[in-house]
Amino acid sequence: MDIGVIIAGILTLAIYTFLYKDNPIYRAAESLLIGLAMGYVLVIYWQTAFMDRIFSPLLNESDWWVLIPLILGLLMFSRFSRKYSWLSRIPIALMIGAGAGVAIPAMLYARTLKQISASVMPLITESGGFNFEALVVIVGLLSTLTYFYFSREHKGIIGKVAKLGTYFLMLFFGATFGYTVMSRMSTFIGRIDFLLSDFLHIIK
Amino acid sequence: MSKDKIRWIIFAGLFLFVTLAYTIDIKMVSSPSYEVQKSFDYIESLPEGTILMVSFDHEASSLPEVQPISLVMIRHAFRNNLRIVGLSLFAEGTAIGYRTLNKIAAEYDKIYGVDYVFLGFKPQHIAAILGMGESIYDVFPHDYLGNLTDTIPIMIGIENYDNIEMVISITDGDRAVQWIEYAGPRYDQKVMTGLTAAMITSYDPYLSSGQLFSVVGGLKGAAEYENLYGVPGKGNRGMPAQTAAHLYLIVMIIIGNIIYFRNRKRQGRSS
Amino acid sequence: MPTRLPLLICLVSGVVMFLQYFSRHPVAKLIYQTVTNDWWQVIFAFTLIVGVASFIKITLRKISQKKDKTYSLIALGGLILMPVLALIGGTNIESPFQWAFENLLAPMQATVFSLLAFFVASASFRGFRARSIPAAILLGTALLVLIGRLPIAEHISESIPDLTFWIKNYPSMAARRAILIGIGLGSMTTALRVILGIERTYLSGK
Incomplete structure (x- = not known):
């Protein structure tokens, strides 16, 4: 049998020991996982960000402009110094500012306007029929938004509409819960597949 | 009975029930959902040579759930002689993406660089998505193997999204949202996603508004797609166990509620 | 200087990146x-490196204090192992690194993630109760989805999957859309506050 599969199988079982209770085998596997995950990401980022974006343009193409992001990036390490830690705010400010600038049009158009316009659907169809779904969507949207409107006390008509909003929210949470269960079970089935077919060769 | 014991019984029950169900290899056929049918029909309708961008935007943790989706969708694309530009916006998706593409390409005798390519991973996904709208060559100067991107046959003339028919984001989180919100409005890029079931309801508003073309969700979505494709795979294989797991959970919820209402009734009587 | 300079950089970068959206000029x-x-x-990659450096610092401190020494050593070993493997055999698909x-x-x-299946089962048994009308709606919808997305559902009754999809596509979607619009408006407001220097939490409260 492939040595890699044996190790993967043992580690899988080591993680599952947690189902009994927290124990040294699980903690050792968990610690190894944390270390390996960090190491993996470190290597991939080293290659994709540092080699591709800094060293390669600098050494091969003498592109001196890349010194700017390099210096900005190095400023991040000032966080380890009490005296100069404020310098790390410069790259953070650049990233946050640029991110905010790019996000405004995207949030405005894709997340807000498009969603609002998609909610306004004709209630009467071309054939003269009543579009019940359109009514459900608009009532659901407005009542849920009312529930999240905290500038006024939820009393009277606002209270009633907000309560209706909670029912819509419960439908959403219920559906999400159902799908989440589906998802988690699928992941578990994937591990069972590995254990039974690759590791133990019980099934083909 | 102590809380720990109850927990262990529930855990052991789930383990045994699902494991036993997984050993039963029966085909459970069901009609495809509207979204899966739409995804399949769209890929089916594309002319040969069309370029799809498949982004492996997930971690290794969700591999058991999303890999059956990516396998069947890529198989379908290759069978129809579509070309694929692969990439990853998750560090862990890099090796997964390359291996998945290579594995299926070998089944269909597809040639690397001509029929498909894997560009690798780029950090800061929003920057990468936005950057590719201007120039894919700038974001990925080299492919995963180190070849210059603009010299790879499949990539010649593929400068930005203008030449990409559809982005298929295989994701376990909100990466596809970023494709929709950043590549969609600014570059008019069509987006489809294969995602974990847990994320399905989060994408419903985008589907309803037409910002997202379609969704293939979870192991069930993969099974439905496999049935349409005509070759059962891991999705179908997992359906008996998935059914067993759901039934087990339903029983657990019902028993839990029966106990709760019985206790409440007793407490009401005693008070 | 420690506050004003970052605020100025944030303002300039935010305004420039916002305005470039409306321009197709080559300079933009x-x-x-x-x-x-x-x-x-x-810069993003550097933030990650700083995170890793911070992790190493904390782990080394733990080792010197003999607090969870074995586990800290294992974590550190794993962290060192990956770059060492990459240095020895590269990172191509057949390398020890990828192995x-x-x-x-x-x-x-994947196994850690799959543990959640067990906790969901346990939590469903213990806490998923129809205590009130909203809780009953939540429970009923969850049960419907659990049944409705099974391959056997349509063999029991065709209306089960239909109802599941109807709830998902209309009332559930409407609630999710409201949340999404709320997040969109909130994100925009926060982005504006950040650019204008009103929101300064990223400066550690200065």
């Missing part, structure tokens, strides 16, 4: 490309 494109593609990615990813990291990650 160049600025946009340089900031998003080159600068942003590199470690596929046989050590990936199975453990």
Whole structure:
């Protein structure tokens, strides 16, 4: 049998020991996982960000402009110094500012306007029929938004509409819960597949 | 009975029930959902040579759930002689993406660089998505193997999204949202996603508004797609166990509620 | 200086990146490309390195204090192992680095994630109760989805999957849309506050 599969199988079982209770085998596997995950990401980022974006343009193409992001990036390490830690705010400010600038049009158009316009659907169809779904969507949207409107006390008509909003929210949470269960079970089935077919060769 | 014991019984029950169900290899056929049918029909309708961008935007943790989706969708694309530009916006998706593409390409005798390519991973996904709208060559100067991107046959003339028919984001989180919100409005890029079931309801508003073309969700979505494709795979294989797991959970919820209402009734009587 | 300079940089970068959205001029494109593609990615990678450095610092401190020494050593060993493997054999698909990813990291990650299946089962038994009308709606919908997405559902009754999809596509979607619009408006407001220097939490409260 492939040595890699044996190790993967043992580690899988080591993680599952947690189902009994927290124990040294699980903690050792968990610690190894944390270390390996960090190491993996470190290597991939080293290659994709540092080699591709800094060293390669600098050494091969003498592109001196890349010194700017390099210096900005190095400023991040000032966080380890009490005296100069404020310098790390410069790259953070650049990233946050640029991110905010790019996000405004995207949030405005894709997340807000498009969603609002998609909610306004004709209630009467071309054939003269009543579009019940359109009514459900608009009532659901407005009542849920009312529930999240905290500038006024939820009393009277606002209270009633907000309560209706909670029912819509419960439908959403219920559906999400159902799908989440589906998802988690699928992941578990994937591990069972590995254990039974690759590791133990019980099934083909 | 102590809380720990109850927990262990529930855990052991789930383990045994699902494991036993997984050993039963029966085909459970069901009609495809509207979204899966739409995804399949769209890929089916594309002319040969069309370029799809498949982004492996997930971690290794969700591999058991999303890999059956990516396998069947890529198989379908290759069978129809579509070309694929692969990439990853998750560090862990890099090796997964390359291996998945290579594995299926070998089944269909597809040639690397001509029929498909894997560009690798780029950090800061929003920057990468936005950057590719201007120039894919700038974001990925080299492919995963180190070849210059603009010299790879499949990539010649593929400068930005203008030449990409559809982005298929295989994701376990909100990466596809970023494709929709950043590549969609600014570059008019069509987006489809294969995602974990847990994320399905989060994408419903985008589907309803037409910002997202379609969704293939979870192991069930993969099974439905496999049935349409005509070759059962891991999705179908997992359906008996998935059914067993759901039934087990339903029983657990019902028993839990029966106990709760019985206790409440007793407490009401005693008070 | 420690506060004003970052605020100024944030303001300038925010305004420039916002305005470039409305321009197709090559200069605007160049600025946009340089900031998003080159600068942003590199700085982001450095933030990750700082995170790793911080983790190493804390782990070494733990080791010297003999607090969870064995586990800290294992974590540190794993962290060192990956770069060492990459240095020895590179990172191509057949390298020891990728072997470690596929046989050590990936199975453990998937297994940790699959533990949630058990906790969901346990939590459903203990806490998923129809205590009130909203709770009953939540419970009923969850049960419906659990049944409705099974391959056997349509064999029991065709209306089960139909109802499942109807709830998902209309009332559930409407609630999710409301949340999404709320997040969109909130994100925009926060972005504006950040650019204008009203929101300064990223400066550690200064």
